[in-house]
Amino acid sequence: MALSTKKSAAAGQVQKKKKITDANLLLIITIAIFLIMYIGAMIFLGGGFLNAQNLFNILMQQSALIITACGMSLVMITGGIDISVGGVVALVCMSCAVSLDYMNWNVPMSILLALGIGLAYGIVQGFLVAYLEIQPFIISLAGMFFARGMTTIVHTEPFNVQNEAFTALKNTRIIVPGMGNVNRLGNYIDAYINIGVIVALVIVIGLFVMLRWTKLGRSFYAVGGNSQSALMLGINVRRTKFIAHLMCSVLAGIAGYVYFLYVGSGSASHASGMEMDAIASSIIGGTLLTGGVGNIIGTFVGVLSLSTIQNIVSSVGLDEAWWTGITVAAMLCLFLVIQSVITSRKRD
Amino acid sequence: MQKTNTNKKSVGQMLKNLTRKQIFIPIVALLLLALFNLIMDPSFYQIKFGYNSAGNPVLSGYIITILDNGSELAILAIGMTLVTAATGGQDISVGAAIAIAGSVILRVLCGTEARPAELQAPIIVAFLVACVVSMLFGAFNGILVAQFKIQPMVATLILYTAGRNIAAWINQNQLPIVSDATFGYFGGMIPGIPIPTPVFIAIACIVITALALKFTNLGLYTQSVGINESSSRLNGLNPKFIKFITFVILGLCVAVVGLIKVSRLSTINYSVIAKDIEMDAILAVALGGNALSGGKFNMPASIMGAYTIQFLTTTLYKFKVASEALxxxxxxxxxxxxxxxxxxxxxxxxxxxxxxxxxxxxxxx
Structure with missing residues (x-):
């Protein structure tokens, strides 16, 4: 429901300007494809897709990905990239798990630990990228290696967390009124979400507001669009890039804790490939890797599209694991080609 | 007094010239690593001559291991350097593409059986099929990058996501095992020759590349496209075709690496084979001092970078660093x-x- 109002808002804006900009067109295509896909699934597959709980399940599964993808979009809007986020998520999971179970820390301390890891990552990577002008790809590649390696150094074997306060927090369900459904026995079951979803939605809205209406947010676009002109305008390009990387890593730290809340365990193989999913969601959401174009709402819809595809594939019955990867790739390919055709047509 | 001064200057000049050379970075890194090993444990450089369980002569030692295991990376670095130079981006799908190439080789060799008593097709046929398939996937990446102007990293993200799944699909998730001894020659040793075969394959690839760069315009054209695409188009080059062809060449490199990788094990593990090798290959290019944003490149420096990375890996293994913590x-x-x-x-x-x-x-x- 929230999505459709967003769409109409976007459409209203288009009418006001009488001209569809590239960014808006990409966003509209993304939202349209997501809606077509989801409504199509509702009509042809029915079953679970008719329940609101299905959408909430997607949100719960992907809340960590939503947060990392938002961070990724910020960096990509400034023209950079950060592929260390998956590693940071795994590192945060493992460190928090060890701190809770082996060192008897309490939950707030472990949250601080997660934020601390993100902050440390952001400061180091942001400094190297922004002030030493090293390519962000290489730096975050090293960052990813480091995080993955450190995760196994912290603890090698995967294990489930037993800490009581944490399990209570993990199992907290927030009931969404009026969205439940009646099961086969005729009982009404409330629809629910978890804390991670709330965190993710707050972050999405916060970043959307920041990018659209604050000076910092606008300077992100300026730096990504043309850093030379941004410099001429008096924007501190280096500081802006630094802040983008800092925010991305801190968000990865938060995402790590949200992921930890969802899975409740520490493992070196957690969140493997999450950085690529985050990049893919950002791209599907209309963010250009060249910088200057992007939208947090688009990224959010991008994540939803990715996981809806996975959902559809598994409910159609193509349960051999490889079909998920292949369809996601095909979808990514489709979106990239559409984007490319649109942008090149505009250029001509 | 005067003389020593000029002498000093010329030495300084020489040093300056040396440090400006691109190959300086990987060589210094390699020397530092070598020195570190020399101080920690000189036996690192020992090469032993012995006989393996089959009674064939073998050379063993860390240096041989580095040369052996570094071959794949060196071969990939060749293709990656060309792609980087022409497109200003990197191909992150090579690991997944290696899985596909390996899977194709096994599929052709084993047919539908999981453990065939004898090979269903000659190895050369399997390799050629893998070459064609890899080049097709390279061409797919190339079309996305050259024709649709998608950033290389993003375009190859598609194959990165799908590659290992396609590899599993080719063999229906079975893990065929080749029992034929000759298949093991490519990743192991040919009886009677004490040096591992991958070293020779890598040398052959490097020589072919050197000849190609010397006698064709490949190097010049890729660099000019990487430096300024529109002016090279005005000068009569076809930037799209050149970008495309670099991806096809990388596809060929991938097929060779796929053969070595599968031959080492005589089987395949779809999710583990050549894992993270794309990162190592990109690092090799970066370590060689090549700008990752395209343009000029230095092939020897890249290859040097590849072996430096392998040297580092082997050194870490020697100090008993767990492979996950590496x-x-x-x-x-x-x-x-x-x-x-x-x-x-x-x-x-x-x-x-x-x-x-x-x-x-x-x-x-």
Whole structure:
């Protein structure tokens, strides 16, 4: 429901300007494809897709990905990239798990630990990228290696967390009124979400507001669009890039804790490939890797599209694991080609 | 007095020229690593001659291991350097593409059986089929990058996501095992020759590349497209075709690496084979001092970079670093290297050196 109002808002804006900009067109295509896909699934597959709980399940599964993808979009809007986020998520999971179970820390301390890891990552990577002008790809590649390696150094074997306060927090369900459904026995079951979803939605809205209406947010676009002109305008390009990387890593730290809340365990193989999913969601959401174009709402819809595809594939019955990867790739390919055709047509 | 001064200057000049050479970075890194090993344990450089269980002569030692295991990376670095130079981006799908190539080879060799008593097709046929398939996937990447103007990293993200799934699909998730001994020659040793075969394959690839760069315009054209696409188009080059062809060449490299990788094991593991090798290959290019944003490239430096990375990996293994923890140490080394070679840091150091020298001169004066 929230999505459709967003769409109409976007459409209203288009009418006001009488001209569809590239960014808006990409966003509209993304939202349209997501809606077509989801409504199509509702009509042809029915079953679970008719329940609101299905959408909430997607949100719960992907809340960590939503947060990392938002961070990724910020960096990509400034023209950079950060592929260390998956590693940071795994590192945060493992460190928090060890701190809770082996060192008897309490939950707030472990949250601080997660934020601390993100902050440390952001400061180091942001400094190297922004002030030493090293390519962000290489730096975050090293960052990813480091995080993955450190995760196994912290603890090698995967294990489930037993800490009581944490399990209570993990199992907290927030009931969404009026969205439940009646099961086969005729009982009404409330629809629910978890804390991670709330965190993710707050972050999405916060970043959307920041990018659209604050000076910092606008300077992100300026730096990504043309850093030379941004410099001429008096924007501190280096500081802006630094802040983008800092925010991305801190968000990865938060995402790590949200992921930890969802899975409740520490493992070196957690969140493997999450950085690529985050990049893919950002791209599907209309963010250009060249910088200057992007939208947090688009990224959010991008994540939803990715996981809806996975959902559809598994409910159609193509349960051999490889079909998920292949369809996601095909979808990514489709979106990239559409984007490319649109942008090149505009250029001509 | 005068003479020593000029002497000093010329030495300084020489040093300056040397440090400006691109190949300087990987060589210094390699020397540092070599020195570290020499101090820690000189037996690192020992090469033993012995006989393996089958009674064939073998050379063993860490240096041989580095040359052996570094072959795949060196071969990939060749293709990756060309792609980087022409497109200003990197192909992150090579690991997945290797899985596909390996899967194709096994599929052709084994047919539908999981453990065939004898090969269903000659190895050369399997290899050629893998070459064609890999080049097709390379062409797919190439079309996306050249025709649709998608950033290479993003375009190859598609194959990265799908590749290992396609590899599993080709063999219906079975793990065929080749029992034929000759298949093991490509990743192991040919009886009677004490040096592992991958070393020879890598040398052959390097020689072919060197000849191609010397006698064709490949190097010149890729560099000019990478430096300025529109002006090379105005000069009569076809940038789209050149970008496309670099991806096809990388596809060929991938097929060769796929053969070596599968031959080493005589089987395949779809999710583990050549894992993270794309990162190592990109690092090799970066370590070689090549700009990851495209343009000029230095092929020997890239290959040098590949072996340096393998040297680092082997050194870490020697010090009993667990294979899962290895990336952390690698990352630290990489960050140090990259920071040292960053232009800004270099400038700062140079100006600091100048200041110090000026200070010294004043004191002397």
């Amino acid at each position: 990336p952390a140490y690698k990352a630290v080394v990489v960050i140090i290297l990259v920071v040292m070679s960053a232009p800004i840091v270099k400038e700062r150091l140079a100006s600091l050196g100048k200041k110090l020298r000026a200070h010294n001169a004043k004191e002397v004066g």
